[in-house]
Amino acid sequence: MSFWMSVLPPVPPRAPLPGDADADVAIVGAGYTGLWTAYYLAKADPSLRIVVLEAETAGFGASGRNGGWCSALFPRSVPALARSHGLPAARALNAAMESTVDEVGRVAALEGIDCDYAKGGTVVLARSAVQLERARHEVAEAQGLGIDLRLLSAAEASERVGATDVLGGTYTPHCAAIQPAKLVRGLASAVERLGVRLHEQTPVTSITAGRADTPHGTVRAPIVVRATEGFTPRLPGLRRAIAPVYSLMIATEPLPASFWASAGLAQRETFSDHRHLIIYGQRTADDRLAFGGRGAPYHFGSAVAPSFDASPRVFAELRRVLGELFPALGSVEVGHTWGGPLGIARDWMASVGLDPVTGLAWAGGYVGDGVGTSNLAGRTLADLIRKQDSALVGLPWVGHRSPRWEPEPLRWLGVNTSLRVMIGADASESRTGRPSRRAALMARVLGG
Incomplete structure (x- = not known):
C-alpha cells in the first residue's frame, strides 16, 4: 500500500459485478483514466448507462501510487512532437496539457475533493555544469517553440528548493502537487453520485468488440474502454502493447519548521534535477518529503506482481539521494516505502483513441506522466464516444498506434x-x- 492510501480511512470494497449486464459504455480500470472518462461522459449525458470494472479497488494501480505531480508533462517532448506532427499540432497539445492542470483543480473544487491541490509549479535543478548546460539548451529550445519555461539563476533556484550544489535550474508554473489517493478516491465517489456503476473486485479476463468478460459475468456494450495502463499486458493479445516498468517511492515522517526554513518549497513546488535517471519529489500538505525515482528493473515477460512493488536496494538509493539533496535531514528515517508499475509504449508516445468499427477505445502509455494526461484522455474519450468534433479530438496523440514491443x-x-x-x-x-x-x-x- 502506498503512503497516500495508508493515511486515508479504510473503506470496504465496492460490490463486484453481480452477473451479466448491458451498458452503453463499459470501462475497464478504475484509475484516473477510467474514472475521468466516466465522469465527463456522465456529466455530458446523464442518460448514458456507464459501467466501470476494476480488478482490485479504485486507485489500486498507478493512480494511488504516483508522485502526485499534476503536470503538463507529456511523454513525447514538444520538440519531438513538432518534428513528427508539425509545430502547430505540438503547441496545441502542449496548451491542452497546460490547461489540464487547472481543469483538475477546477473539478476537485467543484466536486468537493480535498486532494491537497497546490499549484506551485516545477523546479528542475541543475547541480553540475553539465546539467546546467542541459537546462540552458532546454529553455532555449522551449522558448523558440513558444513554451513557458524559464531559466533560474543559482540564487533563484536555491530560493525555491534549498538543495545542495545548485547552479541554476528551470521553472514552469504548470504543475500542481496533489495527494493522488485523495483525488482518485474522490473521483470514484463523484462518478457514483452521477449514476455510474462501479464494480470492484471484478477482474476483466478479456476485451473484445462489444463485451468485457469477467469471472462474475459479461458486460455487453457498444463501446468498451481499456484504461489499464501498466496492467495491460495481463489481457489476452496485449502482452507486447505496453511495457510495465516500476517506479518506487519513499516518504519521511512530517518534518519540523526548522528543516523547511532551509529546504524551501514554500509554494509546494514539485522538484527534480537534470540527471538522466528520473527522480521526483514534493513537499506534502502535512510537511513530509515524498520522493521517488526509477532504478527498479523491468521484469521478464512484462510481469506484474505485488513483490515487485518493493526493492530495498532502490529504497536505500532513494534515501541516499534525498540526503545528498537535503543534508539537513540528517538521520531522519523513511516512514513509508512503496512502488508500482507504469506503462511505456514502444515509441514512448502516449495515445488515446476509439476504433469506430469495433467500438474499442483506449488510453495510456503515460510513462509516469499520467496524473494530468489521464484527465485530458478522459475528456477526449468522452468527445470521441459522443462523436463531438472538438479541438481535443484533433490533437496529435488521438488515434496514434504505437508499434508492439x-x-x-x-x-x-x-x-x-x-x-x-x-x-x-x-x-x-x-x-x-x-x-x-x-x-x-x-x-x-x-x-x-
Whole structure:
C-alpha cells in the first residue's frame, strides 16, 4: 500500500459485478483514466448507462501510487512532437496539457475533493555544469517553440528548493502537487453520485468488440474502454502493447519548521534535477518529503506482481539521494516505502483513441506522466464516444498506434539496457564533467 492510501480511512470494497449486464459504455480500470472518462461522459449525458470494472479497488494501480505531480508533462517532448506532427499540432497539445492542470483543480473544487491541490509549479535543478548546460539548451529550445519555461539563476533556484550544489535550474508554473489517493478516491465517489456503476473486485479476463468478460459475468456494450495502463499486458493479445516498468517511492515522517526554513518549497513546488535517471519529489500538505525515482528493473515477460512493488536496494538509493539533496535531514528515517508499475509504449508516445468499427477505445502509455494526461484522455474519450468534433479530438496523440514491443528476451534486454545506460550516464558525467554521448543516443532512440 502506498503512503497516500495508508493515511486515508479504510473503506470496504465496492460490490463486484453481480452477473451479466448491458451498458452503453463499459470501462475497464478504475484509475484516473477510467474514472475521468466516466465522469465527463456522465456529466455530458446523464442518460448514458456507464459501467466501470476494476480488478482490485479504485486507485489500486498507478493512480494511488504516483508522485502526485499534476503536470503538463507529456511523454513525447514538444520538440519531438513538432518534428513528427508539425509545430502547430505540438503547441496545441502542449496548451491542452497546460490547461489540464487547472481543469483538475477546477473539478476537485467543484466536486468537493480535498486532494491537497497546490499549484506551485516545477523546479528542475541543475547541480553540475553539465546539467546546467542541459537546462540552458532546454529553455532555449522551449522558448523558440513558444513554451513557458524559464531559466533560474543559482540564487533563484536555491530560493525555491534549498538543495545542495545548485547552479541554476528551470521553472514552469504548470504543475500542481496533489495527494493522488485523495483525488482518485474522490473521483470514484463523484462518478457514483452521477449514476455510474462501479464494480470492484471484478477482474476483466478479456476485451473484445462489444463485451468485457469477467469471472462474475459479461458486460455487453457498444463501446468498451481499456484504461489499464501498466496492467495491460495481463489481457489476452496485449502482452507486447505496453511495457510495465516500476517506479518506487519513499516518504519521511512530517518534518519540523526548522528543516523547511532551509529546504524551501514554500509554494509546494514539485522538484527534480537534470540527471538522466528520473527522480521526483514534493513537499506534502502535512510537511513530509515524498520522493521517488526509477532504478527498479523491468521484469521478464512484462510481469506484474505485488513483490515487485518493493526493492530495498532502490529504497536505500532513494534515501541516499534525498540526503545528498537535503543534508539537513540528517538521520531522519523513511516512514513509508512503496512502488508500482507504469506503462511505456514502444515509441514512448502516449495515445488515446476509439476504433469506430469495433467500438474499442483506449488510453495510456503515460510513462509516469499520467496524473494530468489521464484527465485530458478522459475528456477526449468522452468527445470521441459522443462523436463531438472538438479541438481535443484533433490533437496529435488521438488515434496514434504505437508499434508492439519486441518479443522476449529482446524486450527484457532492451528495457533494462536503457536503464543501465541512464545510470551509467549519470556516473560518467559526475566523473568526467562531460555530457554522456550514450545518454544522448538513447534519448534519440526513445524519441526525445
